[in-house]
Amino acid sequence: MSTGRAERTWLRQEPSDAAVRLVCLPHAGAGAASFTRWLGLFPPTVAPVRVQLPGREDAAGQPPLRRVEQAVAGLLPQLAEPIDTPVALYGHSMGALVAFELARALTAAGRPPVHLFVSGRRAPQLAARKALIHHLPDDAFAAALDRLGGSGGTAAGRSASFQRYALRLIKADLELCEEYTFRPEPELHCPITAFYGLQDPVVDPDEVSAWRTRTDDRFAVHPFSGDHFFHQTHRPAIVTIIAGTLA
Numbered sequence: 001m002s003t004g005r006a007e008r009t010w011l012r013q014e015p016s017d018a019a020v021r022l023v024c025l026p027h028a029g030a031g032a033a034s035f036t037r038w039l040g041l042f043p044p045t046v047a048p049v050r051v052q053l054p055g056r057e058d059a060a061g062q063p064p065l066r067r068v069e070q071a072v073a074g075l076l077p078q079l080a081e082p083i084d085t086p087v088a089l090y091g092h093s094m095g096a097l098v099a100f101e102l103a104r105a106l107t108a109a110g111r112p113p114v115h116l117f118v119s120g121r122r123a124p125q126l127a128a129r130k131a132l133i134h135h136l137p138d139d140a141f142a143a144a145l146d147r148l149g150g151s152g153g154t155a156a157g158r159s160a161s162f163q164r165y166a167l168r169l170i171k172a173d174l175e176l177c178e179e180y181t182f183r184p185e186p187e188l189h190c191p192i193t194a195f196y197g198l199q200d201p202v203v204d205p206d207e208v209s210a211w212r213t214r215t216d217d218r219f220a221v222h223p224f225s226g227d228h229f230f231h232q233t234h235r236p237a238i239v240t241i242i243a244g245t246l247a
Contacts, residue, residue, distance in 0.1 A: 012049070018047035019045045019246075020046050020086050020087070020114060021049050021086070022089075022246070023088070024051060025094075025095030025102075026091075026095050027092045029170040031056035032050035033057055042243060046242070051075065053074075065172065065176060066175045068097060070176075072101050072102050075102055076102065076106065079102075080109075086114045088117065088246055089102060089103055089115070089116050090242065091118060092120050094173050094177050095119075096119055096120065097124060098176075099116060100116065100124050101124075103188055103190065112189060112190055114190060116190055116191070116215070117194075118192065118193070118194050118195070120197065120200060120231060122207035123208070125182045125213070126207055129207075130148075134171050135175075138167055141171060148201055148228070187214065188214055188217070189215065189216055192218075192220075193245060194220070195221075195222050195238060197229075198224065198230075199225065199230075200226075201227065222238075222241060224238075
């Protein structure tokens, strides 16, 4: 494959004549590969498009982003084609925040998404109830991730590879989330569906329900058993809801 746009793109997708493209944005520290096991679950009517933000996996040589605006600015022009295919957005945790602002940007550009699916993330207008951690020294930061279940366990938190690669990336991603400033306008006019884990130590149910105020269209919420990463355990059920909603 030649160099150029194919290597610069943040989108990982296969050619498809599906009726809807579903842009999938990962959580902090993750990349496009976190959606690999989702691909075979979608019906032919929905084409999953996995987002690979800089700083991870095959884009590990690029500096990670530290502001939501950078992610939106990079993704917006890449979603301009094909213009005749409707776009829906799905994001988990950090990905939900980026998906929300991307939905706003697409709407402003005259290409509003047909649906916004958010998972494992409080509504964007709410201040964090948990202490901010992205500024902590590495050891304290890794310990804080362990307490939140976000580093894969204490062994991962202590490993050299975690310190060298994952810790740097997760810190940047959490800075992107924790330095976000909500703007009341513009509102969305597309439906929003929210998912959350009943045992999630990061997000409370009322914080998820507050997504209702971010659209003047329909809103639905679906709880699942599990912690902050419930979306991987329940991906067949989540895909079924998404596909049924978009049908």
